[in-house]
Amino acid sequence: MKLEEFINENLLYGRALIDLQVSKKGSNPLWTGFVSTNQGEFPAYIKKCRHLDGLCVEIISSLLGLMLNIPIPKPILVLVEPNHPQIFVNEPTFLFGSQMYDMPSFERFLIDCQLSDECILDYSDLHSIVAFDELIANSDRNNSNILYDGESYRFIDHEKAFLQSQDPRLPINEMDKIGNISDIVQHYKGENDVYIHKLMTKIKKTINDEMWATNCELLIQKTKNNQLLSDYNTILDRVRNFLIARQSVLAVLIEDAITPPQHPQQLDLIGGSNV
Structure with missing residues (x-):
């Protein structure tokens, strides 16, 4: 698979849907629910990264791991609008999303x-x-x-x-x-x-x-x-x-x-x- 095809297949772009649930997992603000992406709707984790470079590091790490055949959930660049009922942002904001699997830690x-x-x-x-x-x-x-x-x-x-x-x-x-x-x-x-x-x-x-x-x-x-x-x-x-x-x-x-x-x-x- 060519690199461009690989990225198009594995890096999803989405919009956070409503009725998300707040999750208590992890130390970052985290929500679970469905995200509408360029490849359809997916259940996902959505989180606010603690560090300014966190979003980019998460995406690069996920893509690099997938390229090396590490089983990592597909990363999702999630757009959140200011009027979203569960995630409060002052302007259109990208958060990190990760395809969710029904698996325990x-x-x-x-x-x-x-x-x-x-x-x-x-x-x-x-x-x-x-x-x-x-x-x-x-x-x-x-x-x-x-x-x-x-x-x-x-x-x-x-x-x-x-x-x-x-x-x-x-x-x-x-x-x-x-x-x-x-x-x-x-x-x-x-x-x-x-x-x-x-x-x-x-x-x-x-x-x-x-x-x-x-x-x-x-x-x-x-x-x-x-x-x-x-x-x-x-x-x-x-x-x-x-x-x-x-x-x-x-x-x-x-x-x-x-x-x-x-x-x-x-x-x-x-x-x-x-x-």
């Missing part, structure tokens, strides 16, 4: 089934989501930002990716981190050299075969040409530069994240490893 699933989060290690594409979260420096893949119904996973909420305070060549800042799947891997399997070797083999293949900076750059450039996102050009340039810099040390960062801290790889800040 991973956190709720674990409680209901009395399981530990170790069960996510059985996920067949574990290597892909670990690599993706490290690529975008997602500091908030806690169990509430994973949907799971016992069969399928969906990964949501990427507003904390690409933080301006994050050096793209360094590990995710522990002060920003709320929870990551790499932490689960480290806790249960970090000292299992055979497991880590096999997982890293898959991760390195994913990085080499799919996570080319040039592909990321093409996606961002195409989104940058979107007139509705024209105010975010500076942010898009920052994201582009971040991805290019981070890819050069990505495998080392991931291995450090999933292994115990007493045996870390040593990063060469010029862009490689000194091991």
Whole structure:
């Protein structure tokens, strides 16, 4: 599929319908209900992002993940008018929307089934989501930002990716981190050299075969040409530069994240490893 076709298929444009419900999930103002989009009506989550660049980061992260075959709900650029009965805005405003699925959070699933989060290690594409979260420096893949119904996973909420305070060549800042799947891997399997070797083999293949900076750059450039996102050009340039810099040390960062801290790889800040 050509890049333009991919974006047209996966980035939805919509208008918030009435009779939305206020949701208590998450820390952002959040509503659930139907959105009328260019591809029909969809049940969706609609949220006000906390940060000025949150809308753009959410859209870019979602599209990038979908391009890498990560199961992420389609992002929706949702227009809200000033007279909307549930969402109060002073002027026509774009909010971030996400296609809604009838799935509990991973956190709720674990409680209901009395399981530990170790069960996510059985996920067949574990290597892909670990690599993706490290690529975008997602500091908030806690169990509430994973949907799971016992069969399928969906990964949501990427507003904390690409933080301006994050050096793209360094590990995710522990002060920003709320929870990551790499932490689960480290806790249960970090000292299992055979497991880590096999997982890293898959991760390195994913990085080499799919996570080319040039592909990321093409996606961002195409989104940058979107007139509705024209105010975010500076942010898009920052994201582009971040991805290019981070890819050069990505495998080392991931291995450090999933292994115990007493045996870390040593990063060469010029862009490689000194091991």
